[in-house]
Amino acid sequence: MFEKIREKYLLNKTQIIEIDTLGNILNSDNRIFNLSGVGQIYDFHPFFYSIESLLSLKNCEQIFYCIHIEHLNVQKSVDVFFTNTESENPILILYDFTEHYTNFQHIAQEKNETVLNFHLEELKTKLLQAEKEFKNKFMANVGHDLKTPLGASLWFINMLEKTELTNSQREAVLLLKETNTLIKGLIDDILDLSKLELGKISLDENWENLSDIIKHIQSIITPKSNQNGLQFTVEFEQNQLPQFIYTDKVRLQQILINLLDNSIKFTRKGYVKLSVKNIEKQKDTAQLLFEVEDTGIGMKITNKNDIYNSFTKLHNQKNIEGSGLGLSIVSNLITLMQGDIHYVTQLNQGTTFSILLPFKTK
Amino acid sequence: MNNSKKIVLIGHFGVGKSSLVRRYVQNTFTDNYMVTIGVHIVKKEIQLNQKSITLIIWDIEGKDDIKKVRASYLIGTSGFIYVVDPTRPQTYEHITSEINFITTQYPKAKYLTVANKSDLIEPEEIKRLFDSLQIKIDYFASAKSGDEVSSVFENLAQQLLDNV
Numbered sequence: 061m062f063e064k065i066r067e068k069y070l071l072n073k074t075q076i077i078e079i080d081t082l083g084n085i086l087n088s089d090n091r092i093f094n095l096s097g098v099g100q101i102y103d104f105h106p107f108f109y110s111i112e113s114l115l116s117l118k119n120c121e122q123i124f125y126c127i128h129i130e131h132l133n134v135q136k137s138v139d140v141f142f143t144n145t146e147s148e149n150p151i152l153i154l155y156d157f158t159e160h161y162t163n164f165q166h167i168a169q170e171k172n173e174t175v176l177n178f179h180l181e182e183l184k185t186k187l188l189q190a191e192k193e194f195k196n197k198f199m200a201n202v203g204h205d206l207k208t209p210l211g212a213s214l215w216f217i218n219m220l221e222k223t224e225l226t227n228s229q230r231e232a233v234l235l236l237k238e239t240n241t242l243i244k245g246l247i248d249d250i251l252d253l254s255k256l257e258l259g260k261i262s263l264d265e266n267w268e269n270l271s272d273i274i275k276h277i278q279s280i281i282t283p284k285s286n287q288n289g290l291q292f293t294v295e296f297e298q299n300q301l302p303q304f305i306y307t308d309k310v311r312l313q314q315i316l317i318n319l320l321d322n323s324i325k326f327t328r329k330g331y332v333k334l335s336v337k338n339i340e341k342q343k344d345t346a347q348l349l350f351e352v353e354d355t356g357i358g359m360k361i362t363n364k365n366d367i368y369n370s371f372t373k374l375h376n377q378k379n380i381e382g383s384g385l386g387l388s389i390v391s392n393l394i395t396l397m398q399g400d401i402h403y404v405t406q407l408n409q410g411t412t413f414s415i416l417l418p419f420k421t422k
Numbered sequence: 423m424n425n426s427k428k429i430v431l432i433g434h435f436g437v438g439k440s441s442l443v444r445r446y447v448q449n450t451f452t453d454n455y456m457v458t459i460g461v462h463i464v465k466k467e468i469q470l471n472q473k474s475i476t477l478i479i480w481d482i483e484g485k486d487d488i489k490k491v492r493a494s495y496l497i498g499t500s501g502f503i504y505v506v507d508p509t510r511p512q513t514y515e516h517i518t519s520e521i522n523f524i525t526t527q528y529p530k531a532k533y534l535t536v537a538n539k540s541d542l543i544e545p546e547e548i549k550r551l552f553d554s555l556q557i558k559i560d561y562f563a564s565a566k567s568g569d570e571v572s573s574v575f576e577n578l579a580q581q582l583l584d585n586v
Contacts, residue, residue: 106465109426109478113498124494126460126483137460161459169457172484176436176455179510 075154077101081115083108086149092138092156093131101152105129111142111152120144126161129154137161196254203251210247214240249385256392263308263396267422270305271298274336277313281320285332288324295335302338302346302421308397312417315393316350318386319413323354330355330410339416346421353412359405426465426476427582428498429575432491432520433505434513435484438538441565442505443481446575451566458483461495468579475579486512488520500585501578502533506559508548509539517557532581534560536574541567 071091078087079101088095093104101108107127114120124140137160141153217237225233255261274296285292316334323332333353340347394401399417431439440458445451447464462481467474480499485491502524506514517535524533540548540562552559560577563570 105463106478107461107463109465110428110498122494122497125492128460128462165457165459168459168483172435172457173455183509 073156075156077152077154078149079115079152080149083112083115092136092154093129093134095131104131107140108152111150114142114144115150118144118146126157192257196257199250200254200258203247203254206247207244207251210240210244214244246385249389253385253389253392256389256396261396263311265306265308267304268307268309269303270301270336271296271303273309273313274334277316277320277334280317281324281332281334284321284324288327289329290324290327291331292320293331293333295333297337300338301336301348302341302419304422305346305348306420306422307417311393311397315390315415316352318390319352319415322386323352323356323411327354327356327410341421344420344422346419348417348419350415350417351412352415353410355410358407358409358411360407361405425474425583426478427500427579428478428480429501429503429578429582430480430482430496430499431503431505432482432488433484434486434507434510437484437505437507437510437513438565439484439503439505440481442503442536442538442563442571442574443479445565445568445571447479449568451568453566466575468576470576470580470583473583475583477575477579479575487516488523496528499528499531500582502528502531503574503578504533504535505538506535507539508537508543508551508562514552514555514557530585532578532585534574534578536561536563538563538565540564540569 073092075092076087076089077085077095079085083101085095085098085101085104090096095104098104101111107124107129110124111122114122120143122142124142126137127140128135128137130136135158136154136156137158139155139157141155142150143153144150214237217233217240220233221230221237252261274294278292278294282292320332320334331354333351335349335351335353337349337351338346339349391401394415394417397417399415401413401415403411403413405411431443433439435457436455440456440462441451443462443464447466458481460483464479464481465476466479467476469475480495482491482495504517504521504524506517508514514537521533521535524531535558537548537552537559541564543551545562548562561570561574563574565571
């Protein structure tokens with residue numbers, strides 16, 4: 061019975077080849093590979109060149125693991141045992157471990173791919189960072205180069221404005237001034253964003269009166285919303301809020317004014333609202349929630365974070381100005397202030413931005 | 423038997439040893455990574471300056487330490503090609519000691535160092551990188567583009583012929 065089992069399961073997994081010291085094949089049982097008609101072992105497969113130096117050595121044994129051999133369309137992964145005794149011709153024994161090595165190959169493939177993919181992701185991130193840094197440096201340089209002549213141009217326009225002009229000349233000067241101011245705003249945005257992304261902006265924090273900050277914002281936004289026929293309201297529960305917060309007033313105002321400006325730009329009718337709430341009041345700290353809500357056109361969003369990428373414009377309305385830098389600046393400033401920004405939006409219904417910022421208070 | 427020489431490619435996994443062999447022998451390339459286990463052996467006969475030589479090329483599985491390579495794979499090696507990936511520092515951080523191991527254990531063997539995947543980095547940058555690390559790289563090759571691949575094998579083959 062054993063012989064039958066051996067014949068069925070083991071014999072076809074091994075092959076014995078007898079050769080002479082010149083590498084000529086003398087005998088082979090051809091259990092794995094058919095070597096009929098093959099003269100020298102080197103003609104069977106180039107692997108066997110490696111035993112050439114062993115043929116002259118007597119009482120020599122050597123095993124070679126996991127050799128992939130293809131012969132007459134038969135592909136196997138074998139271990140090769142070589143023995144050369146005093147009295148016998150050199151013998152080669154091939155053990156077919158194809159199944160075992162194939163399984164091992166799958167495991168190794170998975171393991172190595174994980175390492176290589178991780179490395180690939182690291183490389184991509186590095187490349188993206190390098191590109192971003194280049195873009196920011198480029199923007200900062202161009203921005204600076206543009207700012208000087210533009211400043212001179214605005215100065216001349218201001219001088220021109222003070223001279224005696226006809227009505228049509230004055231209109232032209234006003235238009236010129238508006239355009240220049242718009243460009244200046246855009247350049248300021250570019251410079252701000254490039255500095256933020258390069259980590260070159262630090263906060264200039266001081267103790268500030270929260271109520272004064274909100275009043276200042278109100279004084280800027282109210283005329284703009286009136287001009288657009290919108291109602292602007294502020295919800296500010298003074299008794300629930302700290303009187304003083306430790307913050308960079310200019311940057312906090314920049315964040316809120318930027319969002320409110322956006323709301324006004326994208327709201328045809330209805331209202332724009334700013335609310336300030338105290339979410340978590342401790343003895344010397346507070347988490348304040350600023351919400352900017354509008355009844356505007358809303359946004360059609362495919363990727364929630366896309367809106368914070370620079371130069372992303374979420375509308376195709378040509379009559380609405382904007383570089384697409386505003387939200388990116390806002391998002392970067394909030395990160396710098398260790399806060400969070402979220403939004404909910406519904407197309408043709410409106411958008412609400414929520415900003416949560418931590419402050420030291422007194 | 424004619425003049426045959428065994429060449430072994432060594433280096434970490436994923437540096438492109440099999441791709442270099444495939445490019446040289448079959449002039450093909452694929453981006454699909456297929457791990458090598460054990461050894462694949464191919465033969466290529468070439469003519470150099472009217473002399474013929476048969477290269478028996480051993481493409482062995484990648485190891486992060488040459489001492490972990492099965493000794494039987496290196497028996498009778500005439501030439502080594504040590505391959506690194508310039509985008510993965512861990513593939514060349516121990517190259518000096520690895521080369522020392524080769525020259526000590528196989529003093530008669532010739533060797534070349536090759537930075538594969540050089541298409542992924544600017545040529546000047548890659549040279550600056552290895553110069554700054556004081557690592558001698560003989561060839562900046564790319565199995566993908568084919569750049570310098572034949573030169574690697576032919577240079578080593580020429581050294582082996584000169585060594586006869």
